[in-house]
Amino acid sequence: MPTRSHGGLGARLRRGVEPAVLLGPGLLFYAVLVGVPVGLVTGYMFARRGRFGGVEWELSLDNFSRVTDSVYLEVFRESLGLALVATVISLAIGYPTAYAIAKLPPRWRTVALVLVVVPFWTNFLIRVYAWIVLLNSQGVLNDVLVGLGVVDERFTLLYTPGAVVVGLVYSYLPLMILPLYAAIEKIDDELLEASTDLGAGRVRTFLGVQLPLTLPGVVTGSILVFVPSLGNFVVPELLGGGKTVMVGNLIRDQFLKAQDWPFGSVLAMMVVVLLVLLFLGQAWVTRRVEGGARA
Amino acid sequence: MTQSTTPGVLLEVREASRSFGHVRALDSVSLTIAENEFFALLGPSGCGKTTLLRSIAGFEHPDSGAILLGGRDLLALPPNKRPVNLMFQSYALFPHLSVASNVAYGLKREKLPKAEVTQRVAEVLDTVGLQTMADRRPAQLSGGQRQRVALARAIVKRPRLLLLDEPLSALDRKVRAEMQLELKRLQHEVGITFVVVTHDQEEAMSMADRIAVLAEGRVQQVASPLELYRHPANLFVADFIGTSNLLAGPSDRERLMVRPEDARLVTPGEGTLSGTVLDTQFQGGTSTVAVEVSTLAKPFLVCEPGATAAVRGTEVGLVWDHSVVVGEGLA
Numbered sequence: 001m002p003t004r005s006h007g008g009l010g011a012r013l014r015r016g017v018e019p020a021v022l023l024g025p026g027l028l029f030y031a032v033l034v035g036v037p038v039g040l041v042t043g044y045m046f047a048r049r050g051r052f053g054g055v056e057w058e059l060s061l062d063n064f065s066r067v068t069d070s071v072y073l074e075v076f077r078e079s080l081g082l083a084l085v086a087t088v089i090s091l092a093i094g095y096p097t098a099y100a101i102a103k104l105p106p107r108w109r110t111v112a113l114v115l116v117v118v119p120f121w122t123n124f125l126i127r128v129y130a131w132i133v134l135l136n137s138q139g140v141l142n143d144v145l146v147g148l149g150v151v152d153e154r155f156t157l158l159y160t161p162g163a164v165v166v167g168l169v170y171s172y173l174p175l176m177i178l179p180l181y182a183a184i185e186k187i188d189d190e191l192l193e194a195s196t197d198l199g200a201g202r203v204r205t206f207l208g209v210q211l212p213l214t215l216p217g218v219v220t221g222s223i224l225v226f227v228p229s230l231g232n233f234v235v236p237e238l239l240g241g242g243k244t245v246m247v248g249n250l251i252r253d254q255f256l257k258a259q260d261w262p263f264g265s266v267l268a269m270m271v272v273v274l275l276v277l278l279f280l281g282q283a284w285v286t287r288r289v290e291g292g293a294r295a
Numbered sequence: 296m297t298q299s300t301t302p303g304v305l306l307e308v309r310e311a312s313r314s315f316g317h318v319r320a321l322d323s324v325s326l327t328i329a330e331n332e333f334f335a336l337l338g339p340s341g342c343g344k345t346t347l348l349r350s351i352a353g354f355e356h357p358d359s360g361a362i363l364l365g366g367r368d369l370l371a372l373p374p375n376k377r378p379v380n381l382m383f384q385s386y387a388l389f390p391h392l393s394v395a396s397n398v399a400y401g402l403k404r405e406k407l408p409k410a411e412v413t414q415r416v417a418e419v420l421d422t423v424g425l426q427t428m429a430d431r432r433p434a435q436l437s438g439g440q441r442q443r444v445a446l447a448r449a450i451v452k453r454p455r456l457l458l459l460d461e462p463l464s465a466l467d468r469k470v471r472a473e474m475q476l477e478l479k480r481l482q483h484e485v486g487i488t489f490v491v492v493t494h495d496q497e498e499a500m501s502m503a504d505r506i507a508v509l510a511e512g513r514v515q516q517v518a519s520p521l522e523l524y525r526h527p528a529n530l531f532v533a534d535f536i537g538t539s540n541l542l543a544g545p546s547d548r549e550r551l552m553v554r555p556e557d558a559r560l561v562t563p564g565e566g567t568l569s570g571t572v573l574d575t576q577f578q579g580g581t582s583t584v585a586v587e588v589s590t591l592a593k594p595f596l597v598c599e600p601g602a603t604a605a606v607r608g609t610e611v612g613l614v615w616d617h618s619v620v621v622g623e624g625l626a
Binding site: 188196199200201204208 | 352354380383385388390404448
């Protein structure tokens with residue numbers, strides 16, 4: 001007689017119910033708060049704009065062709081450029097910082113990580129306003145540089161693309177540091193010693209072992225900085241003085257000022273698609289580095 | 296710097312000391328290891344054997360003393376410039392690289408022509424029996440296979456000295472026995488001097504030409520397995536290597552050691568000692584008889600070939616053919 005290793009009906013039911021109970025709330029949350037808006041926006045893309053906002057449900061593909069207008073392409077190009085620069089600078093600052101934190105004694109590691117997160121406890125707008133105080137031509141940075149005689153004349157930092165990058169890097173640097181720290185901390189020191197033992201110097205060990213093994217962290221951190229940078233409209237407005245228009249500003253303006261929801265939807269969906277592609281790329285990198293099941 | 300070394304000597308450790316806080320991990324350790332020798336550093340955890348190994352590899356630096364390889368000062372070289380390779384206890388295989396790339400890693404650092412790298416990698420994978428696994432990732436291998444990759448990666452560099460940190464500890468019993476033979480075969484085949492660190496006396500005894508027994512950062516004895524077993528320098532070595540019966544010695548600070556296989560059971564009253572059979576254990580080729588002797592704290596063990604005739608609870612006498620006097624103190 002075969003043994004019934006799978007138990008009776010009750011046990012089978014419980015096995016079916018348990019995941020449903022555990023996953024249910026999360027799935028419901030996403031279905032309602034992500035699925036519905038994305039569905040709506042997808043629908044809007046194929047509609048005509050209403051006269052006072054909203055949409056008229058009449059099939060139209062005009063919204064897609066407008067994206068190729070050079071004005072909008074320019075906005076995309078500039079946004080991608082600024083977000084990319086902000087990401088690269090965050091990586092350049094974040095990697096050494098994360099590395100230094102990972103090499104601290106365990107007690108100080110926690111302190112350092114808390115310090116990295118502390119800015120999040122203050123309202124985002126207030127922190128961006130603080131940069132206005134720092135960067136304006138009568139501001140602290142100018143005071144210091146002129147006072148030290150580094151520059152002769154006060155100069156404009158505020159309301160330049162540079163100020164936007166500073167603001168983006170400042171805002172999202174912690175999102176770079178945390179995944180990098182997690183990746184660096186996870187590396188077994190013996191792997192680095194093994195590289196040295198096999199004849200590699202410091203640079204070679206970094207490029208050949210440390211960097212590839214922390215690549216998932218690099219990619220995750222970069223996405224976490226790049227994506228919100230691309231969609232951000234507060235920083236370009238406050239620190240860029242409205243002269244630097246990024247995709248985020250453009251999308252917001254389509255909905256709130258131009259009352260062109262269908263076109264705003266197309267722009268928004270482009271950002272969403274880009275995001276999905278980035279995350280697929282990240283998953284691919286992670287799988288490649290970790291080579292299937294971990295030992 | 297002029298350093299004279301006896302011919303045939305490959306590695307010389309001279310009075311190396313290393314402290315971590317108040318702990319003396321190495322306390323004036325001196326050793327010589329010969330060319331082509333299979334040498335074992337044996338001791339309990341915390342005896343300093345790993346610190347010594349890591350000092351030779353270059354990941355620790357002794358506070359004082361010298362380490363010479365072929366008469367050359369090793370301590371002056373950074374770890375990546377030493378003609379010495381280490382096989383890590385965890386194997387430390389690079390998880391993002393294939394087996395072949397793991398093995399090629401060290402050769403590429405030597406800036407060898409690509410064809411030579413490919414050829415040597417293929418050769419060494421053949422030697423360790425992993426030629427079909429070249430494209431796998433470490434995560435796709437069994438424990439024994441990973442160990443072979445680690446070994447291949449180290450010997451492909453043709454180091455003058457190969458250090459192995461607890462090479463068999465991560466393997467299960469059966470694979471372990473196979474690998475003991477395998478390591479010996481390989482050492483013979485590639486002609487590299489091996490230094491194995493282990494806490495397992497059986498492992499050291501079965502593989503090494505000579506063994507250094509360490510305790511509390513000091514060398515207790517350096518000798519062949521047979522010599523260590525027959526003539527331990529002190530009580531620590533006697534106790535650590537194999538099983539021993541310790542009896543009162545000629546003086547307060549000395550004990551008499553009798554190995555179980557040197558003792559025999561005789562009729563009560565005829566032996567040097569007498570006692571009651573406490574237990575018998577049949578191990579296949581041999582049997583161990585535990586005899587309770589009123590003057591000893593621990594049961595006296597006798598190892599007999601085949602099955603034993605001793606019956607639990609009966610009186611027996613004990614005699615032995617060979618005994619050694621050992622000192623109590625540590626070196």
